Amino acid sequence: DLSSLARPQALRGGSTGALGAHAARRRSVQLLRPRRPTFRCSVEAAKQQVQGTLAAEAEAARKECFGVFCTTYDLEADEKTKSWKKLVNVSVSGAAGMISNHLLFKLASGEVFGQDQPIALKLLGSERSLQALEGVAMELEDSLYPLLREVSIGIDPYVIFEDADWALLIGAKPRGPGVERAALLDINGQIFAEQGKALNAVASRNVKVIVVGNPCNTNALICLKNAPNLPAKNFHALTRLDENRAKCQLALKAGVFYDKISNMTIWGNHSTTQVPDFLNAKINGRPVKEVIKDTKWLEEDFTITVQKRGGVLIQKWGRSSAASTAVSIVDAMRSLVTPTPEGDWFSTGVYTTGNPYGIAEDIVFSMPCRSKVRFQTEIPITFLPDRSIIQDGNLHYDIIHTGRW
């Protein structure tokens, strides 16, 4: 039914309607399927009953899909796409914010999942950001990413997190100059309680959650505690930016390119209390202390530089890191879905229960992890503490990833 395909664009109006029609042709619709049924929470359903207007219908249509992304397609009918994997649903909160503005385009380009993985982006905003969110979705339309098959925008986490395979929880107030991240807890904590409940209710049972909004360790804990039906091991607090910063500083001091730095652990919180572990890190496969003889620099300057890097950046730029954070989210996701190179590891904030390091139970704490991918389907990531790999004080914590990536 072509009329139902065109309808959401016509209702939304504006110049993207024409682009939608163009893109529908470009994608050469071979097989038409009915549109997916619209999921509405009871509040929204009640609102629409009361209003009963075209505007409400347009709103509902817009929450389901956006513009050109309402076009139906059949990947199997096209030679180029028929070997592609099943669509992956990625929900992103704070989607109109600075970090997302970098991240969404990386996700859509295939940087994380590869060139045979089509993707649906479900973007969560708020009343205040809905216009901006439309702008973001329009830019995604205009980018013509072949892998980006669906985009929906909305303000209800119960809608946007439905069937999410990944939830990237970015939406939260950032700090300003001179403020510690922990001070954001009063404002931001509640967001993650609500979003945890929503994930618990509607996300894929195997959803992987990366909490970015600060203070991210505590927010991740709040989130997982509100999602008791999801595996706690699937929740992560983003400390990959700290790992990347630490690698950069070691490379700078050693005079090597940063790809020579490995085994970099960030222990603890994404805060000024974190411990970037130079004792177990390596440069060209050698312990850092064999390469960098300046112990004072390692023990004092290096640690403080990494701990305070975010704050210094805010002082200089007037706002917090956005592009490098987006890069680190991509790195963190890629590390979860690809086998970690032999002997190396990466850092992520994980739920500590059952950890092999003696870290207090029942918190979210960054530690070294490894990922093993076995290409099986729909089996959750499992953390298996493996004491046999603990050598020479190089502790790490295995993630056996058996998802479909």
Ligand SMILES: NC(=O)C1=CN([C@@H]2O[C@H](COP(=O)(O)OP(=O)(O)OC[C@H]3O[C@@H](n4cnc5c(N)ncnc54)[C@H](OP(=O)(O)O)[C@@H]3O)[C@@H](O)[C@H]2O)C=CC1
């Ligand atoms: N873990 C890490 O390594 C890093 C974490 N961060 C954190 O990520 C978060 C997002 O940063 P960034 O994208 O730069 O921020 P932006 O201000 O650009 O966007 C944040 C989004 O969060 C939403 N939000 C929810 N509540 C509030 C609030 N009370 N005040 C303002 N915005 C709110 C807004 O979206 P809407 O209106 O749609 O809800 C807004 O668009 C921050 O908490 C920041 O501290 C930043 C860098 C690194």
Ligand SMILES: O=C([O-])CC(=O)C(=O)O
């Ligand atoms: O410093 C901030 O507030 C933002 C952030 O978490 C970082 O850049 O590490």
